[in-house]
Amino acid sequence: AQSVTQLGSHVSVSEGALVLLRCNYSSSVPPYLFWYVQYPNQGLQLLLKYTTGATLVKGINGFEAEFKKSETSFHLTKPSAHMSDAAEYFCAARSGGSNYKLTFGKGTLLTVNP
């Protein structure tokens, strides 16, 4: 069964600092990969996705992620954190084929300090 691991349940950065949220997946076949953001008491918003092709994926709000097959990783980065980036971030994976179920990581809470 596929699994998604997010290292660090809580990441704290200063405003303007680099944001790095880690995600590793376990799958013999590279899955489709997603990063979602969740603000308090809201649903999930898609930040970016990797399907095929270019391994560096750019998303909304200045976020990007790089798919590294050799490391089975899909880490999320943003060069300069903003206060509005404070939220819960979820990495998710989906196998190919007709099963559209997502496997989610446990989430990483990002706090941004002024």
Next chain:
Amino acid sequence: GAVVSQHPSRVICKSGTSVKIECRSLDFQATTMFWYRQFPKKSLMLMATSNEGSKATYEQGVEKDKFLINHASLTLSTLTVTSAHPEDSSFYICSARGLAGVGEQFFGPGTRLTVL
């Protein structure tokens, strides 16, 4: 585009009553919708997969008679929590699968259910 709505956003009910939550895809047709449950400071737990015009597929451990799912049209799925109890209190989130691309899921804003 790809907007999913949920109604109500929050509901408080008495133990033993039933509660219906609606999930709508507003600007696209969704042949598949998913229902999740999220506990405080936890990840999302998939409860069931709902396909338009057919019975929902429930994940292991989810009581299908307690969590009734109906997917009557390509834009509407409902989750009914029957005979709710305090332990059913949670944040329920639905998502709808888009037809384009890799069929990524678009999420609703969630419904906070509190059972007294």
